[in-house]
Amino acid sequence: MGQRWLGKTPSLYELYPACPELFVHTGGTLRDVHETADLTKAQGMGVVMSLNRGDQHERLKVLAREHRRLTGGLEHVLFDANRYSGANRRSGSAPLDGRWIDAQRRAGTRMALTDSPYLPSGDRDALRSILGQAQGLGGDVLVALPVHLNWLTRDADVLATAINEAGIPVALMLEHAKDPLGLQSAVIGLVRVLTRATVSVSLLRSDVSVVGAIAWGASMGAVGTESSLRHFVPAKQGGGGGHWPSISAFVPSSMAYRTLDTINAAIAADPDHPERWVCRCDVCAGATLDVIHSNVQAYRHSLLAIAELADHALAGLWDFERSLAWSSACRHAHTINDEVHADTGMKWRPPAYLGAWLKAAQMADIKLTI
Template structure:
């Protein structure tokens, strides 16, 4: 396999906007990972990052598939977009449009032109969730991908979270098992880590809600987050800072679950970020560090596919347990559907979980912090 494509293998990438790219690059450097920069100016941002010394992998996502002006996948791809990325020394990601359910002609058009580009290249496939509705359709999709022999990056459209739907989890994992070409998952959230544990070549977690999903076109527009939310490691989900304050205050018996050793929190609880003058910035930094530390922890202690799948199953099982504890103290608490889906659809291939990092039952330093010179802003965590 081409070495420039192989540098993406098993990495949890950061999917960011151009304005977030420099901050995301600092975090990516600390965790030895890369970026997916989204937007028409992505290649320009990639060039600037290289000039400033960032040497991690960069994918340029033209994002022609989302929003009110999204392009239909039948419009194909523009080879010039791929060439610009190649000139920067990047693995090009095609500027594909959106693929409606069963639009096989559009899919083949993207793959056919992608296969004609100088390798390596990754075909971007923004798919409606209904592509994963039936096992036979997923098998047909895998055969189609293999016939062109091009690596693909999948992003899935859904009104909320595609991985909250059991058929999406079940059949996306089926695609990972059956396709012979590398399959990446982009524009996702914590599901990116689950996908990596189940064999995705690489995956990306988004910095904002709109970069963690592809929302369908509706008259209401794209949902906007009114308040900053943070990723809580032991819940495997995002929660508003004021919600975190309530949960942490009402569950003192599980206080060890809320302490975070990321460089932003520094061993305290994420709810203290509520006091920051820039809540969105610190919430972003914390969430990325926390997810990347979890990725580092799992992949540092696992060597085989079964071990990684078992580690993810254990993480989901533990998170469901913690959600049940929270529900006993917080009225109307809702356990995220994506956890139920992952836990229901997948099995633990190593029931004894030998060699799998266990979930802590008391306070301990969960992760080693990356050896990095952080900015004063990050050291203060504000």
């Protein structure tokens, strides 16, 4: 089972040869390195590390050294300077820092991710500025595009055209208070960008929807280890801190993140359907999901379950097989959510992203048949 992501059914526009399709998006502490190293090594996943403010060059060196010590290399590692989020974020046409690119090269990464500023709604000058600067930084540069969601919901064609004209690989990150791809218009815009792109487009700092994005042509996608790394929140909502969210885990049968309390209550209320709650990942080992107790167990289980889902949805060699398989998975999970609600009496609403991806597939099909 090891290395199953390496070289398998590559995107039409691979980021680089043998790039894994699935990455883990984690924080920038040594603890994050330790918690993800064996997982990524065993599963052949890549890692994106989002760094906090401070001396990022020194931090990068420390993290790179430790990751290399634990896994033997840095080939599938990206470092996200994370300048686009939180209080005092950089925005608009702020310059990219070539020294940040050099620091990643010196550390030994395969690709260097730009320290891009936040891209506000409709700011075409800023988009041109970021892409233009990145063109001069070298062929091993991946352009971070942390965008206001309007770039997908309203300006997807402008974005796709600009990316294609620049002709360099880009990695999208999406701003939203909750799940950006729970919005139909955002998924429709993302599918439009992916199907129009003639260069490598990836999706970082996201959720299970990365599987859908890859199915529709993204080169790779990075699933966050915690909710703050599954999107980035608007600046006004990002500065506070202090709120510690309750632990959630991915429920494979309904493709929904639920809190551990909710999962435990549902398992107790649904004794006739163990198949909805049993998981064969390394953490659960064939038991029901109520064996998950800690944050680390929750995200390891969630990532392994999403990898398993991706294994099925992305098994097809052709893009239409993959997008159909993803739609089929979304439709099936939507039904299971309704059934859990009916059988347990609990509120078990299907996650909005399931319907959003189904609608986007419908729209794409209509366009293809016109």
